[in-house]
């Protein structure tokens with residue numbers, strides 16, 4: 001699963017794994033286990049580049065787990081080698097949500113470092129504009145998350161696998 005923060009990658013990925021009887025890996029959770037602290041405080045202390053280095057290593061390892069369903073962080077596609085690696089090793093699903101929809105879901109969020117800014121909607125719009133083409137490049141297909149329930153989204157993905 002790739003897509004913006006709040007697009008439902010973990011929720012949909014977990015349900016999809018359950019339906020497939022597959023292992024579910026949330027790469028942000030693996031990163032937090034590895035760094036021993038929340039991503040937000042790691043970002044504050046070491047900066048985004050240090051986080052992206054660890055993220056790249058975790059994506060490399062996780063994408064080699066046969067049959068697993070992965071949910072990735074929203075910025076996993078920012079680095080070109082990550083996009084290529086995911087596209088070559090995995091069936092990549094882009095969970096596409098509009099910035100307005102993401103803002104509705106995330107407006108009270110305090111854990112995502114990139115959204116701790118004065119105008120989170122503008123930040124989501126900016127991230128979306130920059131990343132939507134990158135998610136599409138990494139993905140094999142796109143599912144729009146707007147109206148369907150999680151169960152429906154999982155069915156839509158299962159039909160395309």
Ligand code: S3P
Nearest residue numbers: 004005006028073074075112113
């Ligand atoms: C990030 C998204 C987060 C997490 C980190 C950076 C991003 O994951 O990896 O805070 O760059 O968009 P979610 O997409 O699960 O929020």
